[in-house]
Amino acid sequence: MSVSDIGSRVPPGQRLTTGFPVLHHGEVPYYEDLSRWDLKLFGLVEEEATIPFDEFMSLPRREFVNDIHCVTTWSKLDNVWEGVAVSTVVERVKLKPEAKYVMLHAEHGWTTNLPLEDFLRETSFFGLKHNGETLTPEHGYPVRMVVPHLYFWKSAKWLRGVEFRATDKPGFWERNGYHMYGDPFLEQRYDFD
Numbered sequence: 001m002s003v004s005d006i007g008s009r010v011p012p013g014q015r016l017t018t019g020f021p022v023l024h025h026g027e028v029p030y031y032e033d034l035s036r037w038d039l040k041l042f043g044l045v046e047e048e049a050t051i052p053f054d055e056f057m058s059l060p061r062r063e064f065v066n067d068i069h070c071v072t073t074w075s076k077l078d079n080v081w082e083g084v085a086v087s088t089v090v091e092r093v094k095l096k097p098e099a100k101y102v103m104l105h106a107e108h109g110w111t112t113n114l115p116l117e118d119f120l121r122e123t124s125f126f127g128l129k130h131n132g133e134t135l136t137p138e139h140g141y142p143v144r145m146v147v148p149h150l151y152f153w154k155s156a157k158w159l160r161g162v163e164f165r166a167t168d169k170p171g172f173w174e175r176n177g178y179h180m181y182g183d184p185f186l187e188q189r190y191d192f193d
Contacts, residue, residue, distance in 0.1 A: 006077065009067050011184035014075040020130070021074055022138045029107040029158050030137050037142060039126075041092060043164035044099035049092045056143065057128075059084045064125050066148035068155070069184035081146060082129035086120055089162075098166040104145050105161035112156050112171035113180065114147065116164070123148055126159065151182040151189070 010016060031037060034053045042048040051059075064081040095116075102119045104112050118124065127146040128135065135141040140157030147154045153173050174180050179188040 009077060010075050011069055012187055014069055014073050014184065017074045017076055020076060020139065021070065021072075026108050026110070028137050031142065034142065037160075039089070039143065039159065040105075040161040041089070041164075042161065043103075044096040044166060045093040045164055046096065047093065051089070051092065053142065056084070056126075059088055061128065062125075064123070064127075064146070066123065066146070068146075068148055068152050071151045071153055071178065071182070071189050075184075079148075080131050081125070081127050083125040083127040083146065085122070086124050086126070087122075089126060090120070093164075095164055099164040101165045101168045103163040103165055103169060103171060104156040104159060105163060106156045107158035107160060110156065110158070110172050112154050113168055113174060114150075114154060115168070115181075118147060118150065119162075121147075121149070127155075149183075151179075151184050153178060154182050 037053040039051045039056055040048065061082050061084055064083055066079055066081070067075060067077045068079055069075045100116050102114050102116055104114065124147045127140070127144040128142070130139065135144055143159045145156045145159050168180065170180060177190050179191045182188050
């Protein structure tokens with residue numbers, strides 16, 4: 001790969017890393033009993049659904065390769081993930097026509113918002129493994145949302161629910177000054193309005 005190819009993949013203001021930095025707010029959840037973990041699909045759906053851990057782990061998986069960009073200015077190229085396509089999970093519910101946004105709900109009340117079309121992109125998925133290794137608790141075990149075209153805070157760790165909404169609403173970081181959308185190539189890091 002040429003330097004110009006790499007340059008076109010790295011957003012303005014970012015620097016490359018070969019590591020996988022760990023950044024989060026609050027405590028890291030460590031699961032001792034995964035029979036208590038589930039993923040809820042709720043909000044603007046015809047009927048809510050809950051997917052228990054064993055059932056989620058038996059869903060079809062595939063490989064995803066992407067670049068990730070953190071709001072703290074690091075970028076990591078050529079990540080290889082194993083995960084579950086969003087379409088595989090969303091087929092469990094029928095969305096109401098007024099659903100236009102999602103709120104991702106994670107452990108400890110952590111949330112982040114996304115337009116529905118970004119959540120449904122083929123490049124967005126529920127991540128289970130990164131570069132051949134099961135996610136560590138610090139990186140979101142057992143399930144992390146991955147939305148690689150937005151800053152990485154939109155890729156919620158420790159995912160527990162997807163709420164389908166008619167209106168956009170700020171999540172945790174968005175309420176605390178981060179941009180509502182978070183496009184790294186537009187440097188949408190913070191919202192000062």
